[in-house]
Amino acid sequence: MASLKLSQIKKAYGSVEVLHGIDLDIRAGEFVVFVGPSGCGKSTLLRVIAGLEDITGGTLEIGDQVVNALTPKQRGIAMVFQSYALYPHMTVFQNMAFGLTLEKGTPTSEIDRRVKEAARILQIEPYLDRLPKALSGGQRQRVAIGRAITRDPQVFLFDEPLSNLDAALRVQTRIEIARLHEKMAGTTMIYVTHDQVEAMTLADRIVVLNKGHVEQVGAPMDLYNAPDNLFVAKFLGSPSMNILPATIERAGATTRVLPDGASAVDLPIATPHSIAGSPAHLGVRPEDLSLTDAPDAPFRGEVALTESLGEVTLIYVDIGRADEPFVAKLPGEVKIARGTHVALATKPQAMRLFDEAGQAIRLAMRRAA
Numbered sequence: 001m002a003s004l005k006l007s008q009i010k011k012a013y014g015s016v017e018v019l020h021g022i023d024l025d026i027r028a029g030e031f032v033v034f035v036g037p038s039g040c041g042k043s044t045l046l047r048v049i050a051g052l053e054d055i056t057g058g059t060l061e062i063g064d065q066v067v068n069a070l071t072p073k074q075r076g077i078a079m080v081f082q083s084y085a086l087y088p089h090m091t092v093f094q095n096m097a098f099g100l101t102l103e104k105g106t107p108t109s110e111i112d113r114r115v116k117e118a119a120r121i122l123q124i125e126p127y128l129d130r131l132p133k134a135l136s137g138g139q140r141q142r143v144a145i146g147r148a149i150t151r152d153p154q155v156f157l158f159d160e161p162l163s164n165l166d167a168a169l170r171v172q173t174r175i176e177i178a179r180l181h182e183k184m185a186g187t188t189m190i191y192v193t194h195d196q197v198e199a200m201t202l203a204d205r206i207v208v209l210n211k212g213h214v215e216q217v218g219a220p221m222d223l224y225n226a227p228d229n230l231f232v233a234k235f236l237g238s239p240s241m242n243i244l245p246a247t248i249e250r251a252g253a254t255t256r257v258l259p260d261g262a263s264a265v266d267l268p269i270a271t272p273h274s275i276a277g278s279p280a281h282l283g284v285r286p287e288d289l290s291l292t293d294a295p296d297a298p299f300r301g302e303v304a305l306t307e308s309l310g311e312v313t314l315i316y317v318d319i320g321r322a323d324e325p326f327v328a329k330l331p332g333e334v335k336i337a338r339g340t341h342v343a344l345a346t347k348p349q350a351m352r353l354f355d356e357a358g359q360a361i362r363l364a365m366r367r368a369a
């Protein structure tokens, strides 16, 4: 059980810096998920923590110890990779025992006990004598996780462990990883993924990375409901939050916003009078929109496309000058012809406001307070 402290962690490959000074505190026993678009640096950050990459600048502490100069083994870390990295000529038992057999002095009975305990936790006891080629992808990934468990690490690192699995197995293995974290209470886990469903469902806290910077850190629903900026607002949620360019018409105890191509909306957000007249962005999530006949509905346009997904229907509506159509996520099957004029309504408290630079205005107010 160990906490981690990252202070101004930098990583450069030659003259190209890919991590630009990451600060992060991870509590002992926490499940932290790094998410971000391809190339944002999440795998590099994980590999830096693991000791597979040198740190260019900053300090990494595990527990109370600065570990910058320690090898992966000395850091008390075990890593599970996307590619499983199992030895094909060794049985499941031998694969899981491999790290321990390398450690001189671990008695055979102790190795046996630890492998069987890990196999029990992961429900792979029936396969201990099989070779990896006789296992499914999901079973192989459980063996790779089991090999990490037997080493009794202080910190578990997962690098996109479910990427090679089909959709059903991904869900099943994801649930197993969540269970594993419960069973191994106290083990710190850091998990890299670009899949926001994995991030939302597994994480105690999510770290959203973008271009080698941290955009926001927080509990999944806090990030979803109160994104600090447009990047986080658009990254979490599928389909993404709808964004319309807008102007702040009136500031004060409540804020009147005029989105381009839509009618004015009053938001329950207090803003300083100085921002009246400023450009802004108005955000609303697809599931917060509904079809309406109300004459004062703010968002109106032509249906460009509908997609029936079974439990929901996505309706894409061309509104104003938005680059992309507005998406409404409506429950059940909604039949509506392309080209139909529709009006969309939402609750004022469901809308989010961002300044021209993309920072949440809620945040600007909190900082100013």
Ligand SMILES: Nc1ncnc2c1ncn2[C@@H]1O[C@H](COP(=O)(O)OP(=O)(O)OP(=O)(O)O)[C@@H](O)[C@H]1O
Binding pocket: 013, 018, 036, 037, 038, 039, 040, 041, 042, 043, 044, 045, 194
């Ligand atoms: N060995 C390397 N040499 C040079 N540049 C590298 C090296 N490894 C990674 N990079 C660069 O560092 C940046 C971050 O890469 P990284 O693999 O951490 O991204 P990622 O967020 O994990 O992306 P993905 O989801 O696509 O795996 C990228 O621009 C990548 O091209």
